[in-house]
Amino acid sequence: MAGESRQDAAARGAEARIAAIWAAVAAIPRGEIATYGGIAAAAGYPRAARLVGRALKLAPASRRLPWHRVVGAGGRIAFPVGSRLFREQRRRLLAEGLLVVKSRVQPRRVKDLDALLWGSHR
DNA sequence: GTTGTGACATTAT
């Protein structure tokens, strides 16, 4: 029987990786973020961060992936500051209650502890 | 088959 070539196997493997990455991205909870490296590791391919970027670029819009929740190391948005995609990602993150300052997503932090302890109560 | 590039990361300088 016709065995598959190495290239065929490689292509098949690539599809599996892409699918695993899409699944990992889809699993990011609303209001939270993950890094490219983290997604790669979660998908079972540590140190393949670049693959994540490629997978997202190839993802069809119909997939409705929360791609905006994927950021670079240290919470950095991976697009050039001011570019169309940069603004789009920042807008979506802000819409989920995340704070974005200078191309960087700020760590989740209690907004106003005083209010939580004293103010909102009555 | 080699080279350059990319929605990246990590470490060193």
Add this chain to the structure above:
DNA sequence: CATAATGCCACAA
């Protein structure tokens, strides 16, 4: 903070 060097995977020229 910026650069450079490596590692990683896929793809185009």
